[in-house]
Amino acid sequence: QVQxxxxxxxxxxxxxxxxxxxxxxGDSISGYYWSWVRQPPGKGLEWIAYIYPIATTNYNPSLxxxxxxxxxVSRSQFSLRLTSVTAADTAVYFCARLGRRDGYLFDYWGQGxxxxxxx
Amino acid sequence: xxxxxxxxxxxxLSPGERGTLSCRASQSLNNNYLAWYQQRPGQAPRxxxxxxxxxxxxxxxxxxxxxxxxxxTLTISRLEPEDFAVYxxxxxxxSPRTFGQGTKVEIK
Numbered sequence: 001q002v003q004x005x006x007x008x009x010x011x012x013x014x015x016x017x018x019x020x021x022x023x024x025x026g027d028s029i030s031g032y033y034w035s036w037v038r039q040p041p042g043k044g045l046e047w048i049a050y051i052y053p054i055a056t057t058n059y060n061p062s063l064x065x066x067x068x069x070x071x072x073v074s075r076s077q078f079s080l081r082l083t084s085v086t087a088a089d090t091a092v093y094f095c096a097r098l099g100r101r102d103g104y105l106f107d108y109w110g111q112g113x114x115x116x117x118x119x
Numbered sequence: 120x121x122x123x124x125x126x127x128x129x130x131x132l133s134p135g136e137r138g139t140l141s142c143r144a145s146q147s148l149n150n151n152y153l154a155w156y157q158q159r160p161g162q163a164p165r166x167x168x169x170x171x172x173x174x175x176x177x178x179x180x181x182x183x184x185x186x187x188x189x190x191x192t193l194t195i196s197r198l199e200p201e202d203f204a205v206y207x208x209x210x211x212x213x214s215p216r217t218f219g220q221g222t223k224v225e226i227k
Binding site for chain 2: 058061096104105112
């Protein structure tokens, strides 16, 4: 069974960079798409980005050039960087696998980690 | 981007009742690439239905999905206590993938 676990700071100051890592266990990180999704407190879900190891990436245009997703196959980890954060970036951040069900959708998820943007 | 609109925003039902949730897309979804997720408080979303009508592994048969094109429905035939949660639809026909705003199913 695939398991995903997010890690990173729970508090980030405005204008700084949010950095999170997702560690994958139970299956190879190669051969799948991996993604980040976020959820502001009390609100809905927003897809952020995905990566197919090692060079194929896709980003939500709503976040512009602030987002970077990367992967370290040797560590079975993928990461998210979000620059110039504001209070609007406060959310629970989930990492997820994109599994194939004809098309690709989120089939395995981490438990999520709350990141608060505040000074 | 494809906008998904879910209705109603909330639904008050009793255990054993039938729940019907709707998801409408702003344009037709190729291959009916529409999924449904259940999210309980403090948990990650859980995949219920994909391809509009196929149940994911381990999902009870009281959950069923239907629809095509732009109009989709999730039906819970007999609500169990653990089914009271928020339900989201997701379109994966086009990028960016987008979610509906959610329907909260509450105990009446």
